[in-house]
Amino acid sequence: MKTYSAKPLEVERKWYLIDAEGQTLGRLAVTAANLLRGKHKPQFTPNVDTGDFVIIINSAKICVSGKKETDKMYYHHTGYPGGLKSASFKELMQKDATMALEKAIKGMLPHNTLGQEQFNKLKIYAGAEHPHAAQKPVVYTEVEAK
Numbered sequence: 001m002k003t004y005s006a007k008p009l010e011v012e013r014k015w016y017l018i019d020a021e022g023q024t025l026g027r028l029a030v031t032a033a034n035l036l037r038g039k040h041k042p043q044f045t046p047n048v049d050t051g052d053f054v055i056i057i058n059s060a061k062i063c064v065s066g067k068k069e070t071d072k073m074y075y076h077h078t079g080y081p082g083g084l085k086s087a088s089f090k091e092l093m094q095k096d097a098t099m100a101l102e103k104a105i106k107g108m109l110p111h112n113t114l115g116q117e118q119f120n121k122l123k124i125y126a127g128a129e130h131p132h133a134a135q136k137p138v139v140y141t142e143v144e145a146k
Helices: 025-037 089-095 099-108 111-119
Strands: 013-019 053-057 073-077 084-088 122-124
Touching: 013 025, 025 053, 025 099, 025 111, 073 089, 073 099, 084 089, 089 099, 099 111, 099 122
Parallel strands: 013 053, 053 122
Antiparallel strands: 073 084
């Protein structure tokens, strides 16, 4: 029996809609990353982009457990000497409500050009509105709310 390997032109892509209201950050990020990679499909191939498009709405209403809201820190460097910047989860959510979720999902994807292609299929919105109604996204409900 031969091993099946998916071809890029044979992949059928769906659009999934995930509501992030009341969801935990890490658990939602794992679900979104698996959908973007295509790990939920039987024809998953690690070196081919077999994933689907993911739309996440209400990212401003995502939650974290414990004291992570004040203790979890996000860092970035400006590129200049002494340019290390930091912000807590709460500060980051006030500045840009989609950034924490983007960083969590991006860290779960491969760090190469394949991962960049998969990350480009992710659409995150802070509110309940999104401009992708024409794609007829299917509501994904496997994420359990706390």
